[in-house]
Amino acid sequence: MTIIKTSYGRRSFLKTTALTSGGLMLGFSWLTSCQSKPEAVLELPKEWFDITGFLKIGENGLVTIMSPNPEIGQNVKTSMPMIIAEELDVDWNNVLVEQAPLNTAIFTRQLAGGSQSIRQGWEGLRMAGAAARQMLIQAAANAWSVPADEITTEAGNLIHAGSGKKAGFGEMASAAAQISIPKEVKLKEKNDFKIIGTSRKNVDGLKIVTGKTLYGLDYKREGMVYAMVAHPPAFGLKLKSYDASNAKSMPGIQDVFTINSYEEDTAKNVFDTTAFSELVVVTGNSTWEVMNAKKALNIEWEPISDYIDSFENFGGGKLDKNIPSGFESTAVHKAKMNEMGTKKANVVRKDGNPEAAFKKADKIIERTYTAPFLAHNTMEPMNFFAHVTADKAELVGPIQTPEFLEKTASARLGLPLEKIDIQMTRMGGGFGRRLYGHFGIEAAVISQKINAPVKLVYSREDDMTNGVYRPSYHAYYKAGLDKAGNLIAFHVRAGGIPESPIAENRFPAGAVDNYLAESWAIDSNISVGAFRAPRSNFIAGAEQSFLDEVAEAAGKDPIQFRLDLMNRAIKNPVGENNDYDAARYAGVLELVREKSDWNKGDKKGRGVAAYFCHNSYVAHVLDLEMENGKPVVKNVTCAVDCGIVVNPIAATNLTEGGIVDGIGCALYGNLTFSEGKPEQNNFDSYRLIRHSEAPKNIDVHFVKSDVDPTGLGEPPFPPIMGALANAMYNATGKRYYDQPLLGNQQILG
Amino acid sequence: MATFNLTINGKKQQVDVDPATPMLWVLRDHLNMVGTKFGCGIAACGACTIHLGDMAMRSCQLPVSQVGNMPITTIEGLSENGDHPVQKAWLELDVPQCGYCQAGQIMNASALLKANPDPSDEQIEAAMNGNICRCGTYTRIKKAIKKASAELSKSA
Numbered sequence: 001m002t003i004i005k006t007s008y009g010r011r012s013f014l015k016t017t018a019l020t021s022g023g024l025m026l027g028f029s030w031l032t033s034c035q036s037k038p039e040a041v042l043e044l045p046k047e048w049f050d051i052t053g054f055l056k057i058g059e060n061g062l063v064t065i066m067s068p069n070p071e072i073g074q075n076v077k078t079s080m081p082m083i084i085a086e087e088l089d090v091d092w093n094n095v096l097v098e099q100a101p102l103n104t105a106i107f108t109r110q111l112a113g114g115s116q117s118i119r120q121g122w123e124g125l126r127m128a129g130a131a132a133r134q135m136l137i138q139a140a141a142n143a144w145s146v147p148a149d150e151i152t153t154e155a156g157n158l159i160h161a162g163s164g165k166k167a168g169f170g171e172m173a174s175a176a177a178q179i180s181i182p183k184e185v186k187l188k189e190k191n192d193f194k195i196i197g198t199s200r201k202n203v204d205g206l207k208i209v210t211g212k213t214l215y216g217l218d219y220k221r222e223g224m225v226y227a228m229v230a231h232p233p234a235f236g237l238k239l240k241s242y243d244a245s246n247a248k249s250m251p252g253i254q255d256v257f258t259i260n261s262y263e264e265d266t267a268k269n270v271f272d273t274t275a276f277s278e279l280v281v282v283t284g285n286s287t288w289e290v291m292n293a294k295k296a297l298n299i300e301w302e303p304i305s306d307y308i309d310s311f312e313n314f315g316g317g318k319l320d321k322n323i324p325s326g327f328e329s330t331a332v333h334k335a336k337m338n339e340m341g342t343k344k345a346n347v348v349r350k351d352g353n354p355e356a357a358f359k360k361a362d363k364i365i366e367r368t369y370t371a372p373f374l375a376h377n378t379m380e381p382m383n384f385f386a387h388v389t390a391d392k393a394e395l396v397g398p399i400q401t402p403e404f405l406e407k408t409a410s411a412r413l414g415l416p417l418e419k420i421d422i423q424m425t426r427m428g429g430g431f432g433r434r435l436y437g438h439f440g441i442e443a444a445v446i447s448q449k450i451n452a453p454v455k456l457v458y459s460r461e462d463d464m465t466n467g468v469y470r471p472s473y474h475a476y477y478k479a480g481l482d483k484a485g486n487l488i489a490f491h492v493r494a495g496g497i498p499e500s501p502i503a504e505n506r507f508p509a510g511a512v513d514n515y516l517a518e519s520w521a522i523d524s525n526i527s528v529g530a531f532r533a534p535r536s537n538f539i540a541g542a543e544q545s546f547l548d549e550v551a552e553a554a555g556k557d558p559i560q561f562r563l564d565l566m567n568r569a570i571k572n573p574v575g576e577n578n579d580y581d582a583a584r585y586a587g588v589l590e591l592v593r594e595k596s597d598w599n600k601g602d603k604k605g606r607g608v609a610a611y612f613c614h615n616s617y618v619a620h621v622l623d624l625e626m627e628n629g630k631p632v633v634k635n636v637t638c639a640v641d642c643g644i645v646v647n648p649i650a651a652t653n654l655t656e657g658g659i660v661d662g663i664g665c666a667l668y669g670n671l672t673f674s675e676g677k678p679e680q681n682n683f684d685s686y687r688l689i690r691h692s693e694a695p696k697n698i699d700v701h702f703v704k705s706d707v708d709p710t711g712l713g714e715p716p717f718p719p720i721m722g723a724l725a726n727a728m729y730n731a732t733g734k735r736y737y738d739q740p741l742l743g744n745q746q747i748l749g
Numbered sequence: 750m751a752t753f754n755l756t757i758n759g760k761k762q763q764v765d766v767d768p769a770t771p772m773l774w775v776l777r778d779h780l781n782m783v784g785t786k787f788g789c790g791i792a793a794c795g796a797c798t799i800h801l802g803d804m805a806m807r808s809c810q811l812p813v814s815q816v817g818n819m820p821i822t823t824i825e826g827l828s829e830n831g832d833h834p835v836q837k838a839w840l841e842l843d844v845p846q847c848g849y850c851q852a853g854q855i856m857n858a859s860a861l862l863k864a865n866p867d868p869s870d871e872q873i874e875a876a877m878n879g880n881i882c883r884c885g886t887y888t889r890i891k892k893a894i895k896k897a898s899a900e901l902s903k904s905a
Contacts, residue, residue: 010795038902046875062892071847072847073848073884074846075844075846086809201840201843202843202845202848204845204848205839205840205843205845206831206840208848208851208852209831209836209839209840209845209846209851209852209855210784210824210825210827210831211782211783211784211785211824211825211852212784212835213783214784214848215783215849216831217783217786217787218777218783220781220783226778251767257854267869286774286778286779287774287777287778287787288767288770288778289767289773291790378847378849378883379786379794379796379847379849379850379882379883380786380787380788380847380849381787381788426847426848427847427849428786428847428849428850428882429847429849429884430847444866457787459790460788460789460791461790506855515797586856597837649843651841652888653843653844653846653889654846654891656883656885656886656888657846657884657885657886659885660885660886660887660888661883661884661885664885667863681790682790682791683788683791683793683794683881684791684793684795685787688878688881688883689885689887690878690881690887691874691877691878691880691887691890691891692874692875692878694885694887694888695888696870696888698888706893729835
């Protein structure tokens with residue numbers, strides 16, 4: 001039987017009535033409750049089925065499905081329309097997909113972040129398809145004078161078995177568009193799915209391999225001016241003065257001027273970053289000319305003063321950030337973090353009596369883990385197109401948070417929200433970097449100032465040194481074992497610059513009687529933000545490396561050790577706020593143990609890790625050999641529980657990518673600072689994983705599930721770092737505590 | 750400024766640009782051929798790879814004045830219908846995630862196969878090491894190159 005949850009988190013958007021057939025009737029109250037004013041009850045707009053809605057159907061039966069969410073490489077432009085097509089009951093071959101623009105009246109949560117697009121889109125997309133199908137059925141029923149419930153659909157056709165009548169969706173499309181939106185729709189049973197759960201290739205595949213226009217950087221407009229911005233070379237600096245006389249006289253240069261991306265009174269949200277608000281702008285006729293002129297600028301910078309930056313937080317409320325003045329460096333960061341790691345911090349969870357339990361323990365293990373700042377380094381550097389006129393603004397480009405960009409653009413430009421049009425281009429990578437749309441605001445402010453269409457382009461150096469980085473983190477762990485090797489006390493004290501990575505209610509919380517979690521943070525003027533699996537991207541590897549060492553001290557197999565703890569959390573959990581499902585967690589560990597033949601052969605060069613984040617569970621077993629002091633990853637076996645897998649070929653690809661990315665970040669990723677200045681600014685100094693360093697083979701296994709789908713863009717990424725560190729230990733006999741795991745000795749491979 | 754006569758994807762093109770302008774920007778800004786991608790500007794990522802003759806070149810470090818009479822092939826001209834064996838293999842294995850680096854990967858891979866139609870795993874890794882894929886599609890890229898190699902040897 002199909003089970004559909006009627007609420008997610010704080011939202012309850014479905015009214016369900018069981019049908020005798022075993023299906024579900026769904027009311028459309030979801031549409032209004034997904035909006036910012038849940039109390040309002042809106043009629044479903046007819047345009048939904050026309051040009052601006054989720055889908056449109058042509059006379060010939062061709063269907064265009066709008067993909068609502070931004071595409072950053074996570075495959076939503078294929079997999080979200082697949083969900084609509086499934087319920088519409090159409091042949092996927094007759095489906096075209098278009099990227100929808102930002103339209104808050106029709107779509108909800110047009111955001112790429114938190115691995116939530118499929119999870120939060122699931123029911124709405126299904127209903128969009130099912131509603132359209134039901135309207136087509138009603139149109140056929142009217143035309144044929146037969147009861148609607150006698151009409152069935154199959155692959156884009158309407159069929160009335162009794163009379164032998166049959167019509168394509170296209171023949172009924174115009175009549176269907178006149179039919180009022182049904183109050184209730186029936187969703188398919190999950191075991192009737194024909195598209196969901198089958199592999200469908202990337203809808204942009206052919207465009208990608210033939211070099212067609214897709215990305216923000218490719219977008220052009222007649223009369224467009226190219227612009228680049230110069231930002232301070234170090235955090236803690238701001239613009240003092242500039243001399244543009246050389247730059248202005250260079251060929252192809254139109255002008256040099258300054259902008260303030262955010263005015264003091266601009267209403268900002270959590271995705272706005274103001275580290276470098278005042279910028280020197282160079283405009284000209286081509287990217288290359290502007291790039292050269294920018295190098296010829298003569299700019300003087302001066303130190304900032306301490307300030308408080310105020311934002312509207314995600315989900316409402318005000319957020320104040322303390323921004324200290326001064327020039328920060330990695331050496332000082334490390335010293336400060338080491339000091340904080342030894343001091344008592346803010347207790348965020350305490351179960352039992354950890355102090356007493358540690359006193360009783362037979363064995364105590366204490367370890368400390370650290371990780372540096374990371375730059376996102378999307379392959380497509382930041383860029384945006386803007387055309388702002390007196391009465392409207394058109395913004396086109398790669399943005400993970402179009403709704404937030406629209407808000408800030410409206411506030412900054414002094415135009416009402418409905419006068420801001422945002423189109424999302426396919427993105428050359430996101431990883432969290434394009435949640436922070438300051439580059440969109442910059443383009444808009446430049447366009448408003450010069451009254452022309454503008455394309456703002458960042459060089460790689462701009463992109464890497466004007467980042468919204470993954471914070472630097474530190475975690476101290478302490479475990480107490482009794483004589484039998486049972487984990488009787490666990491203590492984690494974690495913090496970072498400028499935020500803590502602690503996840504106090506995740507495993508092993510709930511599995512240990514005496515548990516203590518403490519959290520701390522150090523203010524910084526370096527701009528930071530979400531980076532693929534925020535916080536988890538450090539704490540998972542630290543925790544999983546530590547548990548490996550604790551299991552070894554307990555004399556237990558590392559997988560069995562974890563499973564024993566999870567069994568405890570299943571049968572008799574400690575505390576009430578545990579935010580994971582221990583049975584599903586254990587499930588991926590059991591699956592990876594089986595698929596990797598863990599219990600056969602020796603463990604030399606093998607490492608295991610598992611983690612839960614973004615509502616999904618992942619376990620990895622990684623096999624490597626050390627060659628010339630460097631790990632060569634021979635194989636990764638991966639088990640994933642993300643509920644229903646919408647598009648297996650893409651889900652596998654995304655998981656493989658998370659594994660490769662995780663290995664690369666853990667081994668090489670390192671952004672350091674000296675006198676406030678990022679010391680790496682391009683790929684000759686910032687090391688990304690390359691072909692020869694990727695695993696030779698990756699086997700991905702999904703847990704068979706009929707649970708509604710959860711996230712996948714992030715979950716495979718964090719735990720691979722633990723599996724890698726543990727495998728390196730099992731190959732070398734040496735534990736690895738600090739990322740980058742290979743230290744600073746390797747620059748280019 | 751100077752005038753350059755170029756042969757790109759079999760077509761004669763004339764541009765009037767600064768002789769130091771890299772081919773990357775000639776293609777993207779002056780000829781509106783945006784399939785060749787900007788990634789780093791220092792020949793360290795491979796996103797801008799084109800063919801100069803049969804050779805894979807980083808177009809961000811290739812001044813237009815150095816092209817001479819050599820024919821240029823870009824991703825737009827690798828095949829007429831996107832059916833070069835490398836492109837076909839990329840589609841069959843659904844290689845791209847974000848897709849941004851893939852034009853450069855494909856141009857590099859097709860040059861590799863032209864020079865060495867049956868490369869070993871190690872030769873593929875060595876030849877492709879200069880092309881970064883931030884999404885981590887390396888294992889699929891390798892499989893696709895081997896698939897294209899098999900296809901080429903069948904048709905040879």
